[in-house]
Amino acid sequence: MISAKMEKALNDQINAEAFSAYLYMSMSAYFKSCNLPGFAHWMDIQAQEEYIHSRKFYDYIIQRGGKVKLAKIDAPETEWASPLAIFEAALKHEQYITSRINSLVDLSIKEKDHAAGIFLHWFVTEQVEEEENAGGIIEQLKLIADSKSGIFMLDRELGQRLPPAAGAQAAAGA
Ligand code: OFO
Numbered sequence: 001m002i003s004a005k006m007e008k009a010l011n012d013q014i015n016a017e018a019f020s021a022y023l024y025m026s027m028s029a030y031f032k033s034c035n036l037p038g039f040a041h042w043m044d045i046q047a048q049e050e051y052i053h054s055r056k057f058y059d060y061i062i063q064r065g066g067k068v069k070l071a072k073i074d075a076p077e078t079e080w081a082s083p084l085a086i087f088e089a090a091l092k093h094e095q096y097i098t099s100r101i102n103s104l105v106d107l108s109i110k111e112k113d114h115a116a117g118i119f120l121h122w123f124v125t126e127q128v129e130e131e132e133n134a135g136g137i138i139e140q141l142k143l144i145a146d147s148k149s150g151i152f153m154l155d156r157e158l159g160q161r162l163p164p165a166a167g168a169q170a171a172a173g174a
Contacts, residue, residue, distance in 0.1 A: 003111055007066040009104055010057050010116075015071045016100055017054035021047045023076040023093060027086050030078065036151070038159030039083060045161045046090075052164055053123070060119050083151065084141040091134040098127040 002010070028043035061068050080086045101123045108117040137158070144150030162170055 002064045002066045011069045014054050014057045018073050021050035026076040036155050038155035042158035042161045087138045094130045
């Protein structure tokens with residue numbers, strides 16, 4: 001069993017991850033409207049990953065005998081000034097999610113909930129990758145600056161991003 005406090009905190013995180021999916025879907029739609037299909041594809045894959053994150057919390061709550069309580073998802077932004085502004089917003093959002101995961105780990109320690117602590121370790125590692133991904137693209141966008149051919153090349157590169165399951169297999173060398 002999980003405590004009522006942990007159950008509430010994990011349910012809140014389902015909502016935060018679902019909002020992440022919504023945010024990246026909105027960013028993808030914006031890139032589509034700018035005729036940048038590769039950037040849009042990258043954000044679509046990101047949104048799929050976020051859905052998987054929300055499901056991990058959903059499944060864990062049920063596995064531990066808790067009750068899943070889904071809540072309303074806030075509306076994300078729909079307009080940004082540039083590709084750089086979008087990725088800066090994505091990085092800021094990921095840093096916020098990292099702080100939430102860290103608070104959940106703190107709660108697991110406070111409550112001596114070792115199972116939750118182990119479950120949350122995957123997210124601690126994932127957040128390192130999430131911040132690195134967004135930060136890396138920000139660096140590339142800063143180098144490209146206003147170069148249209150640079151944006152075109154990066155769009156092609158981001159369009160190669162593999163979907164979550166295939167990406168995990170490739171990383172494992174399968
Ligand atoms: Fe972007 O890692 Fe979940 O929210």
